[in-house]
Amino acid sequence: MKGEKQSDTLSVNVGPMRLRNPTMLASGILGISQDIFERLYNNNIGAIVTKSISVDPMKGYANPTIVPLGNKTYLNAVGLSNPGVFAFSHEIMRNKFVPIVVSLVGSSEKDFPKMISFLDSLNVIGYEINLSCPHVSKMGMEIGDDPEMVSLIIRTIKRHTRKPISVKIGIGSMDVVEISRVAVESGADMITAINTVRAMKIDVQSMIPVLSNVIGGLSGKAIKPIGIRCVYEISKVLNVPVIGCGGVSSWEDVVEYMIAGASAVQIGSILGNSDDTFFNRITSGLKRYLARKGIKNIGEIVGLAHRY
Template identity: 70%
Template sequence: MNFNDKNYKLSVQLDKIHLRNPTMLASGILGISQSIFERLYDENIGAVVTKSISVNPMKGYPNPTIIPLGGGSYLNAVGLSNPGVAAFSKELSENRNIPIMISLVGSSEKEFSKMVKVFDSLKIIGYEINLSCPHVSKMGMELGDDPEAVNKIVRAVRINTNKPISVKVGVGSIDVVELARVAIEAGANIITAINTLRAMSIDIETMMPVLSNLIGGLSGNAIKPIGIRCVYEISKKLQVPVIGCGGVSSWQDVIEYMIAGASAVQIGSILGSSGLKIFTHITKDLKKYVEKKGLRNISELIGIAHKYQ
């Protein structure tokens, strides 16, 4: 890589993955259509993460599943709706040049093994294991809060692939750094932090909870400082590549996450007000910042905050 080439100002390395810029689509957003992935790539995105895929198709919860709360924050309990392994591997079979990371969700190591065996022949850059969805029982956070389950699942995926594995952690009942340590020791290469946080919203006119599932996950502006803290702690203590996620709505947020220690940054909820063009806008502005600060490459920002005591 030639750092003097202006096209490489924004390129980053995530374990074995080379990205043209640090922006990624967060899992759960858009995420089911190859045509949409291609459109996002045309909008200069670095990579996409798919919706979390399970062995069998899941319809998810009835609506309301996504609530705009105002102030750039959102509450969702979609219930991991997804087309399942068979339909989704067909969806991605035509993929040639889009950097796609498949998000996996399941309730046992067997399910994860089964999925990786099917997906591993596709042209994808790696996997993100969702161990932090806060609103579906026997999946996501319920497993993420159990270090032994995390260990077993990550090992099951590791045995079946040589591709990079990221584990998506959230703020649950065990310390996020400990959870990340278990995942890395079991063979994960990257940590994605953080997922949404358990939250609720009640309508005072009808006096009823709004989400059909009652409880969901909070995303957007409200959770950004928590995401920054988690990325900072994980990257500082474990010295592993971290993908920052949570409340990123501008190029400034991407920079902040990178200074905290993120090698790449996922963007999601903001699409509800900005549309897909946000990736083009953000990458353009990131380049301006890198040039203004006289950096050879944006990676020079990663973890600058670690040096302060």
């Protein structure tokens, strides 16, 4: 396998997950097709996080669901559309070589053991629990802002799987460090930070909000400094790997997140403006940077900003 050769400099350990390089597909992007996962992996991505899967299929909201705002910044309210765990488990059943993390979303703690029973025997390296979708009621952020629910869900999941789980947090009404602490104390192996940030776009000519759901989540370049801050604050205090997410569009952004404290970095919206060479450009940029700095493995830069 081509990816093995770069293991010296770019391979990272994210808790118990070992990735050939620190790039991951962010949840919600291109996340429903095994053929697409294989294409991304052959294009040198480190790992895949799927779209958030629920017990039953969800159609999501009517279009417009995704609004490009310019400057590599996007607004979306897709509404967690996904084929449901039964169809999705069939989709990835023949997965042989792609490191897949399945993102899970539910409206109560009872949903998660059901989904895990379909997925746990498949070739899946871990789960990411979406407790921070900013635009679907009773799923996501409403749960993420409730520490008792967060704790109950994580403890329930940990009783049903031995695979590592990451909890994806966002900007809600609770402090990101506090909600991460609740997740870790309940058994989360990792934290993914951050989800999209609640936002809105109005067309001034027609005076109409563009998203069918009116309010959605902001992603892309505009939220990167917020993501960097959250990763820094969480990783400085908590002793679990943090996966950075939000506005990554270049190898420099990957480096910045890792210096802030991320063990791996997710990439999402920007893939809309990229081609099949994207991950090769990221990894070769990272290798050149490490060579210039005389760093043997990229893991050495994780959290260097904690000195400050």
